[in-house]
Amino acid sequence: MPTAPPSRPSSLTERRKAATELEIARTAAALFAERGAAVTAEDIARAAGVAPRTFYRYFRTKEDAVAPLLTGGVRDWAEGLADLAAREPELPLGEVLERAAREALTPADARAEEALEWTRGLLHAMQDNPALRAVWHRAHHESELALIDVLARTTTAGPLEVRLTAAAADGALRAAVEVWAAGETDEAPAELAVRGIRLVAAGLPWLTERRG
Amino acid sequence: MPTAPPSRPSSLTERRKAATELEIARTAAALFAERGAAVTAEDIARAAGVAPRTFYRYFRTKEDAVAPLLTGGVRDWAEGLADLAAREPELPLGEVLERAAREALTPADARAEEALEWTRGLLHAMQDNPALRAVWHRAHHESELALIDVLARTTTAGPLEVRLTAAAADGALRAAVEVWAAGETDEAPAELAVRGIRLVAAGLPWLTERRG
């Protein structure tokens, strides 16, 4: 999960802003994981050492505060695949999706590793916090839009096919992270995602097999 | 979209409650479609002829007010397929999904027809109203949970496969309704959904084909 392009050596002000944003995000994630939905924006602001008014300058809602830790992987994937699809016009789309997924879900540094660990706790906290889950869903919605855009430009598939493929591919990424976060497997998120994307491309045989 | 089991001949009080709920839902849908997100709970309440306090007895948030018109189809689908899977243990799961989808998305009466029409307007209003879109996504999240439950009980597929199938199948239903609502096709929602489910089961060839 690269999440940030090598982090250009920025000015003091910019570095402080980035540090504050990350501090708020960590604080919010910890509080949501610890106390569930019974956390106020003021709680987060105070614990992060900023004024409530400042908190809302960084994030539009209190749930949004966890986005930097929660949705980085999805964002990276959506951006990465658009780039890759343009850069390698020969590559089948399935492979574009796989490579971008592997890159986005393989932690590249300590920062990305930490975000992935927070993701685990946040996905758990979502179980009984709809507003928090909405952040997750919104990120995936945006990734779907990006996918629809790429598919519409690079295939001749019809509207249903395009939207369906976007939903299924994004669903594969989402399922991979959710299965990993639930502790239902030993595989790494990146491996799960690649496997999921291949399944989607090849078909789901247990839907056509006779049950019994 | 049956949405309501034949509507048992209820008491006066119950019929009034149902009428009030529907009136609020219609009012909310009309206001959201007309004015976007710039609608207050008080606006909806006043236009529907109830007190704000009463409004919040019917719905937890102002966006939830549109749920009876927006999410009926998805709910019917999720419930229908659980029933059907149990009732016809021989039927391949793909066919269970298809039949339930056809039933849930084929308007059964004027009430269902109306709801489907509102759905169109609401899906459009969602474009610039994240809170409204969250209602849509939450309904699909619940449908996914129902699907995961059915799949876990009736197949031997692993955790990734189960979650992935749930995401893809629900995604097919969602894509079908969204494509229809966007006016990108002449097909009916039910036909689109069935076609989508079959695609998911059989695989998506344009992901493996070489581009050009």
Place this chain on the structure above:
DNA sequence: GCCTCAATGGCACACTGTGCCACCTTTGCA
């Protein structure tokens, strides 16, 4: 060292959603 500008925080405000209570209609029963 000064000047500009952006980040911060305080304040007021509209709006959201809920607990509590008082009222009144419906409903069940004598």
Place this chain on the structure above:
DNA sequence: TGCAAAGGTGGCACAGTGTGCCATTGAGGC
């Protein structure tokens, strides 16, 4: 028919959310 229990409704107060506006302060360019 009369009456009491039950439940729907609405008013009120209140904690919390999110934003516009303005003063203060510290960083970065000259």
